Amino acid sequence: MARARAAVQVGPRRYEVQHFEIPQVGPDDAVMRVEACGLCGSDVDQYDGKLNAMGLAFPIIPGHEPVGIIEEIGPEAARRWSLKPGDRVAVEPTLGCGRCRACMTGNYRRCRIGRFGTRLSAYGFIPTSLKPALWGGLAEYMYLDSSAAVHRVSANVPADLAVLFQPLAAGISWAHREPNTRVGDTVVIFGAGQRGLTSVIAAREAGARLVLVVARRQSEYRLALARDFGADETIFSDENVVKRVREMTDGEGADVVVDVTAETMAPIPAAVEIAKAGGTIVLAGVKGPGVHLQAVEHDRIFAKELTIKGVKNADYGSFEIAINLIEAGTYPIEKMHTHSFGLSSLEQALLTLAGRVAGENAISVSINPVL
Numbered sequence: 001m002a003r004a005r006a007a008v009q010v011g012p013r014r015y016e017v018q019h020f021e022i023p024q025v026g027p028d029d030a031v032m033r034v035e036a037c038g039l040c041g042s043d044v045d046q047y048d049g050k051l052n053a054m055g056l057a058f059p060i061i062p063g064h065e066p067v068g069i070i071e072e073i074g075p076e077a078a079r080r081w082s083l084k085p086g087d088r089v090a091v092e093p094t095l096g097c098g099r100c101r102a103c104m105t106g107n108y109r110r111c112r113i114g115r116f117g118t119r120l121s122a123y124g125f126i127p128t129s130l131k132p133a134l135w136g137g138l139a140e141y142m143y144l145d146s147s148a149a150v151h152r153v154s155a156n157v158p159a160d161l162a163v164l165f166q167p168l169a170a171g172i173s174w175a176h177r178e179p180n181t182r183v184g185d186t187v188v189i190f191g192a193g194q195r196g197l198t199s200v201i202a203a204r205e206a207g208a209r210l211v212l213v214v215a216r217r218q219s220e221y222r223l224a225l226a227r228d229f230g231a232d233e234t235i236f237s238d239e240n241v242v243k244r245v246r247e248m249t250d251g252e253g254a255d256v257v258v259d260v261t262a263e264t265m266a267p268i269p270a271a272v273e274i275a276k277a278g279g280t281i282v283l284a285g286v287k288g289p290g291v292h293l294q295a296v297e298h299d300r301i302f303a304k305e306l307t308i309k310g311v312k313n314a315d316y317g318s319f320e321i322a323i324n325l326i327e328a329g330t331y332p333i334e335k336m337h338t339h340s341f342g343l344s345s346l347e348q349a350l351l352t353l354a355g356r357v358a359g360e361n362a363i364s365v366s367i368n369p370v371l
């Protein structure tokens with residue numbers, strides 16, 4: 001029986017490379033050979049042990065942004081997904097139950113039951129004790145359950161570029177689809193990490209007339225990339241952001257404000273001031289448990305008739321648009337990819353992504369099992 005190497009998290013900040021049997025496929029599932037898997041902020045939180053409160057049970061193979069090649073596929077799965085061995089796919093994290101109200105209305109990412117009756121029913125978060133164990137993208141092979149949301153990706157795209165499907169889908173969801181950004185709109189984005197940068201692309205694709213990005217002074221190298229992706233102006237967060245945006249919009253403000261920053265709450269009262277009457281604010285940054293909203297003048301929201309939306313992930317349509325955009329090559333998205341590591345260097349990869357390695361300016365970091 002062939003075996004697959006996998007990076008296994010056995011506890012907070014503790015990893016091992018372990019070997020697992022590659023399962024035989026049944027009629028309704030498949031096995032994918034992982035080419036690359038992207039990392040994101042939640043992988044760093046998982047590494048730090050911050051997600052344990054959500055019921056995470058080790059050991060786990062992390063990785064929820066995988067791209068790979070169909071190695072073997074059952075006839076039912078092949079028919080459903082229109083796939084055959086050798087096809088390239090990107091896999092969404094969520095494994096919905098498929099039968100609850102959320103799933104039946106197309107909102108499987110809001111499924112509260114989960115494929116296996118657990119809250120964390122998603123790739124990268126399922127313990128290896130559940131057979132066939134290969135539930136994460138940080139492995140040579142990954143199991144594709146019948147409930148997986150799978151998208152075909154052109155073989156012409158390099159794997160390290162294809163893994164950007166996940167941050168780009170988030171940008172499409174947060175800066176385009178959820179706020180319903182339209183031609184001629186002004187969009188202000190707080191944050192210039194992977195998802196801030198892809199929000200710039202999404203706003204441009206939606207037809208925004210003016211795209212402004214706010215980030216910390218030490219993120220200047222990211223703001224330069226934001227301008228490459230089509231941002232008209234960039235603003236440092238220590239400037240008077242509200243005043244600057246008013247100046248750049250002739251006092252009108254923004255139709256859409258997107259906050260993707262982690263941990264800081266400063267963008268939210270600023271967003272309430274920046275948004276024009278009838279505008280939409282998307283809150284998509286993770287601020288950490290126990291962090292409460294303060295310093296927002298309530299009556300401003302009421303008087304300006306603002307829409308404030310929390311969004312945590314991307315829907316199926318956003319993933320499709322993201323993959324089409326990567327295949328089209330319209331934007332120099334490859335500039336986001338800064339680092340690739342092998343399975344045994346996962347800890348170094350996470351520290352690099354988290355900005356904890358001196359001298360490394362990471363934006364997008366991927367794990368390639370063949371390295």
Ligand SMILES: [Zn+2]
Pocket residue numbers: 039040041042043064065166
């Ligand atoms: Zn992620």
Ligand SMILES: [Zn+2]
Pocket residue numbers: 096097098099100101102103104108111112113114
């Ligand atoms: Zn469900």
